[in-house]
Amino acid sequence: MARRVFLHVGAPKTGSTFVQDVLWKNHPRLRRAGILLPGTRSAHDDAMTDLREVSWRDPGATWTWDRMAGEAAGWPGDVIISNEALGGATAAQAERAVSSLEPAEVHILVAGRDLWRTFPSMWQQSIRERRVWRFGTFLHDVEHGRFEAFWELHTANRMLRRWGDLVPPARRHLLTVPGPAAPRDLLWHRFAGVMGIPDGLCELAAPTSNPSLGAAEIEVLRRVNQALGDRYPHRTPYQRVVQHHLVDAVLKQAGNEMRIGVGLDRAGWVGELAERQIAELREYPCHVVGALAELRPAGVRQATTPDELDDGQVLRAAIDTIVGMLGHAESLRRRADQGDDAILSRIRRRAARAVWRRGGEMR
Template identity: 60%
Template sequence: MSRRVFLHVGAPKTGSTFVQNVLWDNRESLKRAGFLLPAGRKEQDDAMADLRQAPWRDPDGRCTWDQLVEPLHRWAGDVIITNEGLGGATAEQAARAVASLRPAEVHIIVVGRDLWRTLPSMWQESIRSRSLWSFEEFLRAIEEGRHDAFWNHTANRMLLRWGDLVPPERRHLITMPPPGSPELLLWERFAGVVGIPDGLCEIGEQSANPSLGAAEIELLRRVNRALGDRHPHRMPYRRVVQRHLINPVLKSSKNDLRFTIGMNRAKWISDLTEERIKELQEYPCHIVGDLGELRPADMTEGVSFDQITEKQMMDLAVETIIQLLGYADELHRQAELSRGDMLARIKKRVRRRLPIGRV
């Protein structure tokens, strides 16, 4: 049976892509050192959706939660399961997950981030997952208590649902370093919790999960609205819109208009932050970092969406079409090269099987 299992349950937009990239890029080195990442990245995502019985789970998903966990009982070292979607599990689903991992020593890892940066990022993530609402509608839903899905992915609630299932010394809250911190600090904090030795993992240039600019995310929101019932959430949308519009085109666009929460909500954010910090100060857990990092480092005004002009939107739409044409042409060129390479290999094999003197 596994010695320890580290469940990294979220939250989204807290550097999870960076941490996961390092882990998966160094999977074999970690395994040799006694740290197992079970199944694969996609399979862990499938298992998360199965555990949550999410209506948007992939019907072709290749891994259930039970299938993910079963081989762990034959592994004698440590295990790392990492998926930020786990943070949205109900108390019952979290309890089932933890129970399925025993008698291993289960640890819960949660990452917290300041609300000033989290709210715009979480709204943008919802748009990149097929949502239609404006940023103002998103904020108002949170203010009015109509958006539990957001709060369920915050450190405070994740610790109550997941952390309460294990002893205090196995609950780990990592605070996300503020802007300007050393780029590897988040990884160093995570590795320290798990016990990954310094230097074990090679960390090259990591592909991040960059935010889109104000105009780009508004264009995507309008595309989502125009899609209607086509490419529904979650997998059909990922396979088409994420793969062919967001990742290759919008992420490489200018993204020069940045947006933030308006200063009219600065006091609201500050008050909420102090409430969260007070709750966490009273909650028994292992804190890695500083709760003060949950306070916004720089509450400055950015672009609001009503400041984006229709000319800016039209210019971006035209540029996006141009980039899509280039992307489509590159795909066609790669397909032709692949087809030519395949035909050459077939001809070579045919020639090897023909009798001497035959062409």
């Protein structure tokens, strides 16, 4: 039976990709130290979609939540389950998850990030998951209570109420995301400290990142999504085609010099939301790693929104994207040709050996 299980349930866009990169990069080391990550990275995603019973679960997925819990139960040490979308579970689903891991000592980890950075990151992620709404529409819907899912899926307050209430206060952990000027490894050290991972056990060298797209590039993707209509329905088909061949291969490689952000006209509103969030969390009994003050907007300055771009700027980005796609297609063709040459070479070598053996037998 597992001794302790650490459930890292979110929120999205709080450095979870970086933390998970470090965990999986050091998977063998952690296991030797008595800390298990059950299954594979994709297994954690499969288990999340199963627990939440989402409509976009991959029909080919083999991992379920019960299978994940069963693997955890068979480990004699500590277990880490990490998926930033777990925080979107309903209260009943969260209760099922925690109950399935008991009698192990279950800990809940939630990360919180300031809303000034969260709003543009979350909107951009929604576009990279096939949405087509404009940034201004997204902010308007959040501001006027028409997108309640934002608070449920992206704020520590709501997640702690659904997940944290299921365990004693000492096992509820809120990790605040450091400001942009902080050392990158500070976030990792905060997670590692909660999960009991010794200093120096894990290598942090060059984890992969999940970079943001620039204003023009994300607007190109938004318009591509509009044009695609019902093709590549969310989630797996879209990721295999659009995410892989357009976003990862081309758009992420662009200069992305024009960063998006919330306009200064909404700075007061965002600041008020942050103070309310901090006040609520100050009253909530949990272990805070970092400082609640880090949830206040930092580095507030005027930023570009994709809604402000003119058609000429979008056209230039679209042309650059087409050029990038041509280069990507050419690299795929060369790779295919090299693969064909390698296959033909192997066939020729085998045929030559067969002829040589046949000649030896005839002699």
